[in-house]
Amino acid sequence: RAVVVVGPPFGAEVAAHGGALGLAIVENAAPERGMASSIALGFGALLELELDEAWLWPVDHPEVQVETLYAVRAAIGTHAAARPVCEGHGGHPPLIRRALFAALGRCEAELAGARSVLARADMIDVPVSDRGTIRDIDTVDDEVP
DSSP: OOOEEOOOTTTHHHHHHHTTOOOOEEEEEEEOOHHHHHHHHHHHHHHHSSSSSSEETTOOOTOEEEEEHHHHHHHOOSEEEEEEEEEEESSSEEEEEGGGHHHHHGGSSSTTHHHHHHHHHHHHEEEOOGGGTOOOOGGGSSSSS
């Protein structure tokens, strides 16, 4: 089960593909409000699902290795969140326990968005060597040849 937050300019195309995969789709009609608006919408929608945890996974981090996900999942223990850390930098995707869903659903009102919520949370850093966790791919020029 997953929630995908979509918005212009490619929201309709992504929503159609996500819907075909059986994913829940939430539209962010005003993504210019920033990433926190999408995170808030997504985690607000997750509150409706019976999930104990969820990945906060920005679309611009497509190269994360599956081994990293297993490592983060194994390390979370009783913590409210766990995030991969590569080369001293916090990366994506963090794994978030349900206890934080409501706060992330309101993160748009926070000064630093989701970062403010996660900074206050009981989060464990999980050292990994996966550069995909810290590599943003925002443009065609960012893509790996």
